[in-house]
Amino acid sequence: MQTSLKRVVFGASFFLFTIVASVSGYMLFGWSFLDALYMVVITVFGVGFGEVKPIETPALKIFTMVVIVAGTSSAVYIVGSFLQMVTEGEIQKVLEARRMTKGIESLEQHVIICGFGRIGQILARKLTESEQKFVVIDNDEGRMASAEKRGYLALQGNATDEGILIAAGVKQARVLATVLPDDALNVFITLTTRELNPEVEIIARGELPSTEKKLRLAGANHVVLPASIGAERMAQTxxxxxxxxxxxxxxxxxxxxxxxxxxxxxxxxxxxxxxxxxxxxxxxxxxxxxxxxxxxxxxxxxxxxxxxxxxxxxxxxxxxxxxxxxxxxxxxxxxxxxxxxxxxxxxxxxx
Missing domain, CATH: 3.30.70.1450 (Regulator of K+ conductance, C-terminal domain)
Known part of the structure; x- marks a missing residue:
């Protein structure tokens, strides 16, 4: 991808140099700036209009041929490099998505993290340090890009969707941690997960103490209340x-x-x-x-x-x-x- 971008930059630089050199060359033959620029444009882009002035001397003919070859070649080089850059980017995206899908499909007894906010990022880092296999689910494109940049297996989508959970391997997972800041979504994810895999261990985040009972009724094995833990830590301090x-x-x-x-x-x-x-x-x-x-x-x-x-x-x-x-x-x-x-x-x- 970076190589293609360098080619585009090089081609653009060479094309600009060709234009400047060609205009300067015609001006050295005694043409005005406007006539020289007009001649270069119709020559490089092959419009086919007649010459501004008669090209009679051998030197002027040779120079014009050089302008045609250099200008056309640099223009074609730019377009080709740009198309290559776009094509490589799309192919890379497809290959990356395929790699991600195959990586997730091969997982067993792994952890699924629903939500890649502050708590999800800390959890992912801790699991990486302990060499635990895990998949991240989030519907935010920016957070998913961040997860992929860190080398995590990530799946973009809504964790409340059965299809997304199945794609993340919920039926083969050992633990599912739903750490979204929305209690209602965490309850819904817990219910869906428990239905898809009665054996998976579910750890759910709760914002309000009253949500703990709902999460446990929905099937959560453990409920973590970050606000309560934070207050407890402050009190201990x-x-x-x-x-x-x-x-x-x-x-x-x-x-x-x-x-x-x-x-x-x-x-x-x-x-x-x-x-x-x-x-x-x-x-x-x-x-x-x-x-x-x-x-x-x-x-x-x-x-x-x-x-x-x-x-x-x-x-x-x-x-x-x-x-x-x-x-x-x-x-x-x-x-x-x-x-x-x-x-x-x-x-x-x-x-």
């Missing part, structure tokens, strides 16, 4: 900033707090203030008094260093922040019983 620092240390733990929240387990942090009965004692003494209500996952020292997987015999010091994991409600009771300080943060200030 305010309430337990050190716990979030601990999670960010490892990319594999970044979403742990969100997953724990779904099963009523949370990360909490308790600071050993002056007078705490655990100061100067091993970590095991705190775990014993907790009676299995929590698990210590990390300790943040007063200088900011985070110690992961602390040993049971590690001595606790004043100012240490112990990061715990346990059921909601159990840790606050433990902190109140032993007068431990639970840190609450708001806009970067500690109270």
């Amino acid at each position: 305010i309430v337990n900033p050190h716990a979030l620092d601990f999670l960010r240390e490892d990319a594999g733990r970044q979403d742990l707090s969100d997953l724990l929240a779904q099963i009523d387990i949370q990360l909490e942090e308790l600071t050993l203030a002056a007078g705490s009965p655990f100061i100067g004692k091993p970590l095991s003494s705190m775990e014993v008094r907790g009676k299995g209500a929590f698990v210590v996952v990390a300790i943040r020292k007063e200088d900011g260093e985070i110690v992961t997987h602390p040993s049971h015999d590690r001595i606790l010091h004043q100012g240490d922040t112990v990061i715990l994991m346990g059921h909601r409600g159990d840790i606050p009771k433990f902190a109140q019983r032993y007068a431990m300080k639970r840190q609450m943060y708001y806009r970067g200030m500690s109270y």
